[in-house]
Amino acid sequence: MRARFAQRKLSGLAPLMLALPAVVAGCQRANPPMNTLAPKSDYANWIYSLFVEVTWLDLFVLGIVVVAFVLAVFVFSRRAGEGEAASETHTDMRLELAWTLGPAFILLLIAIPTIRTIFREEPPAPPADSLKVTVIAHQWWWEFRYPGTPIVTANELHIPEHRPVWVSLRSADVIHSFWVPALGGKRDVIPGQVNHMWFIANTPGEYYGQCAEFCGDSHANMRFRVFVDTPAQFAAWEKAQEAPPVQPAAGTRAAKGAAIFANSPCTACHTITGVSKGYIGPNLTHLASRTTIAGGIMKNDPKDLKAWIENPVGLKPGANMPALGLRGPELDDLVAYLGSLK
Ligand code: HEC
Ligand SMILES: [Cu+2]
Numbered sequence: 412m413r414a415r416f417a418q419r420k421l422s423g424l425a426p427l428m429l430a431l432p433a434v435v436a437g438c439q440r441a442n443p444p445m446n447t448l449a450p451k452s453d454y455a456n457w458i459y460s461l462f463v464e465v466t467w468l469d470l471f472v473l474g475i476v477v478v479a480f481v482l483a484v485f486v487f488s489r490r491a492g493e494g495e496a497a498s499e500t501h502t503d504m505r506l507e508l509a510w511t512l513g514p515a516f517i518l519l520l521i522a523i524p525t526i527r528t529i530f531r532e533e534p535p536a537p538p539a540d541s542l543k544v545t546v547i548a549h550q551w552w553w554e555f556r557y558p559g560t561p562i563v564t565a566n567e568l569h570i571p572e573h574r575p576v577w578v579s580l581r582s583a584d585v586i587h588s589f590w591v592p593a594l595g596g597k598r599d600v601i602p603g604q605v606n607h608m609w610f611i612a613n614t615p616g617e618y619y620g621q622c623a624e625f626c627g628d629s630h631a632n633m634r635f636r637v638f639v640d641t642p643a644q645f646a647a648w649e650k651a652q653e654a655p656p657v658q659p660a661a662g663t664r665a666a667k668g669a670a671i672f673a674n675s676p677c678t679a680c681h682t683i684t685g686v687s688k689g690y691i692g693p694n695l696t697h698l699a700s701r702t703t704i705a706g707g708i709m710k711n712d713p714k715d716l717k718a719w720i721e722n723p724v725g726l727k728p729g730a731n732m733p734a735l736g737l738r739g740p741e742l743d744d745l746v747a748y749l750g751s752l753k
Contacts (some may be wrong), residue, residue, distance in 0.1 A: 544558075545558055551730065554694070571639070571641070574611065575610070585602065586599060592620075594637060615644075617636055619636060620636065651700060656683055656684055666748075671744055684696045695752060
């Protein structure tokens with residue numbers, strides 16, 4: 412009876428066990444874009460080596476536990492019919508010392524590299540020659556400013572490789588958390604406080620980030636990207652961002668769209684340099700230079716832009732942008748204008 416029950420339980424597990432290699436293989440094939448095990452900055456490297464160090468220590472402890480367990484069960488246990496062995500010792504000082512000092516020593520071995528990494532990662536002042544970036548977290552998107560320049564952008568952070576980046580983290584509303592797995596650890600973004608983090612990215616590429624502290628309806632839709640550029644790419648990007656917005660040629664759809672934008676409620680929330688001064692939503696001055704919109708959840712192409720303006724809350728629950736009822740040719744003109752803002 413019991414055997415049959417056990418068998419049934421096992422056969423229920425079998426499909427799961429069979430699926431496991433497929434799941435693991437799937438993860439490998441998809442090459443997860445948010446992988447802490449593929450560090451691409453000095454900071455991420457420190458965390459990675461700490462992780463490896465602690466894992467080896469853990470394996471050592473696991474080894475001791477498994478050996479002690481096997482000895483207790485198979486060597487030092489009492490067999491059926493055997494009498495209880497008489498014990499004369501009540502305490503064993505050496506044993507007491509071993510199991511008190513042993514774990515304390517292991518914790519010390521974990522604490523030393525951990526604390527070293529924490530201090531290394533939090534210098535009191537920005538390292539010389541660092542690029543300063545201010546990150547402002549909003550429900551549910553990220554604003555990036557470059558102090559000392561007019562650059563304001565959203566959801567896509569550009570930084571140069573091989574140069575320290577000093578990030579100041581602010582929140583416009585609730586607690587968020589800034590996290591780019593390939594570039595470093597999470598750092599909370601707290602209203603009324605400025606937190607810092609710094610790192611040196613070492614490999615050009617596009618890295619995914621995500622808000623890592625539950626912050627409301629669209630927390631999971633609060634994503635962003637970090638583009639690590641070569642110094643030349645970064646200089647070109649900076650120059651383009653500092654330029655005034657494109658003026659569409661008279662008579663084009665984009666020109667009609669520009670007039671619609673300038674006379675719409677969009678201006679209350681969005682800044683386009685020289686056109687409007689809203690600050691609730693992302694700065695649109697160089698919107699078309701970005702690859703994604705709405706916290707990295709949609710592509711920045713005419714189709715998605717149109718869908719977004721028609722129904723922001725339907726596409727992103729809780730989004731703080733209302734549908735303003737624009738449609739037809741008016742909407743197409745507006746989208747043509749937004750698409751021209753390189
Ligand atoms: C009440 C303020 C408000 C108004 C009015 C408003 N928006 Fe927005 N808009 C936002 C907010 C907030 C976001 C960010 C939403 C998010 O990602 O969660 C946004 C996002 C966007 C984005 C995506 C930008 C990016 O980089 O992710 C575009 C494009 C946009 N709005 C265009 C418009 C247009 C065009 C209008 C007028 C038809 C408009 N908005 C009206 C607040 C507003
Ligand atoms: Cu958030």
